[in-house]
Structure formats: C-alpha cells, structure tokens
Amino acid sequence: MSEEEHITSAFNNISLEDLQRMQRILIALCDPLMDYDQAAAECGKSKEALCVKIHRSRIQPTRSRKMIRWSDVQRIKNKEV
Numbered sequence: 154m155s156e157e158e159h160i161t162s163a164f165n166n167i168s169l170e171d172l173q174r175m176q177r178i179l180i181a182l183c184d185p186l187m188d189y190d191q192a193a194a195e196c197g198k199s200k201e202a203l204c205v206k207i208h209r210s211r212i213q214p215t216r217s218r219k220m221i222r223w224s225d226v227q228r229i230k231n232k233e234v
Contacts, residue, residue, distance in 0.1 A: 184223055185223050186220040186221065186222060186223070187221055187222075187226055188219060188221075189219065189220075189221065192221050192229075195226050195230060196229050196230045197230075198229075206229055207225075207229075210229070
C-alpha cells in the first residue's frame, strides 16, 4: 500500500465524532479565548469599555461570559465593529 493510499484509508475510517472533536481542537488553536482583562489590555481599553463595546457590537460571548475569542478582540482593536 502506497503512502497516499494509507492516508486515504486512514481518513475514510474516521468517525463523525472524531471529526467534530478535531474541528473543535482546530478552532481552539486558531481562535483561542482570552479573558476580558487580557482583551482590554490588547485593545487599549478599560474592561468596562470593552464590555460595552462587546454588548453594542452584538459579539457573542462564550457560555461562561468570562472569555472572548481572539478574532473578536482583533475586530474590536481594528475598529471593525
């Protein structure tokens, strides 16, 4: 079996659950979470001003409402929201 066939065979045997788990891992790696203190420092705003900006821009907070995605912080920082 060639290397390409071996890789194709391995991917064909991955379950949907495993693919979803890998997707969550990749999202976490590519778009990590920051706490509001880190995010405020990154944006050069106070924590309170950041919270107002998040609320007004309709950015979806995490379930715990204590963290924000890095990509959303960058959007706030670059004044895209």
